[in-house]
Amino acid sequence: MKTIIVYSSQTGFTKRYAEWLSEALDAELLTIKEAKKQDDAIFQAYDAIVYGGWCMGGNLVDADWFLGKANEWSGKKLAMYGVGATPADAPEITQFLEAAVPAEQKERIRAFYCPGGLNYDKMNFFCRTMMKMFAKSMNKKQDMTEYEKQKAQALLTNFDISDRNYIDPIVAYVRS
Numbered sequence: 415m416k417t418i419i420v421y422s423s424q425t426g427f428t429k430r431y432a433e434w435l436s437e438a439l440d441a442e443l444l445t446i447k448e449a450k451k452q453d454d455a456i457f458q459a460y461d462a463i464v465y466g467g468w469c470m471g472g473n474l475v476d477a478d479w480f481l482g483k484a485n486e487w488s489g490k491k492l493a494m495y496g497v498g499a500t501p502a503d504a505p506e507i508t509q510f511l512e513a514a515v516p517a518e519q520k521e522r523i524r525a526f527y528c529p530g531g532l533n534y535d536k537m538n539f540f541c542r543t544m545m546k547m548f549a550k551s552m553n554k555k556q557d558m559t560e561y562e563k564q565k566a567q568a569l570l571t572n573f574d575i576s577d578r579n580y581i582d583p584i585v586a587y588v589r590s
């Protein structure tokens with residue numbers, strides 16, 4: 415099955431998942447920047463197209479590109495994965511996955527989530543500032559449970575919760 419993984423990544427976590435997927439599925443890799451420059455026709459050569467984007471403010475970056483193109487990609491296996499700093503078992507991930515694909519496309523596109531982490535050193539100035547402000551505001555909240563406190567504190571520094579095992583359901587879906 416000829417497969418391509420298109421990805422958007424600022425600090426490297428989504429890229430890492432794209433590389434793991436590329437290895438597991440023997441798939442080609444393309445950044446979203448390169449993908450946007452391509453003639454639409456090149457995507458017709460693939461049986462499966464996977465898009466991976468990092469999560470920003472509850473949305474998947476450049477998901478619109480993939481969801482828009484998907485309408486021209488009939489008969490192909492289509493999957494999307496989001497990579498964020500939120501742990502995979504957090505309740506907001508269920509909501510994120512539910513909202514990631516519009517109702518009319520749910521039959522054709524499956525969405526997945528892979529936890530990444532935070533890397534302040536690789537963020538651009540705007541993102542670093544936004545994330546630090548968010549982290550500080552979370553830590554100022556009153557009456558937090560121990561779990562919420564730990565979560566808020568984790569946001570103040572770099573961390574990495576990525577794991578290759580999270581690609582397994584995506585690999586199984588693309589191969590099915």
Ligand SMILES: Cc1cc2nc3c(=O)[nH]c(=O)nc-3n(C[C@H](O)[C@H](O)[C@H](O)COP(=O)(O)O)c2cc1C
Binds near residue numbers: 472532533537542
């Ligand atoms: C401005 C900003 C907003 C973010 N919003 C979210 C979010 O809504 N949910 C989440 O889980 N992570 C969020 N993150 C964290 C990133 O999604 C996370 O660091 C991800 O691993 C980055 O992927 P990348 O390394 O491929 O760029 C945000 C980060 C920034 C800088």
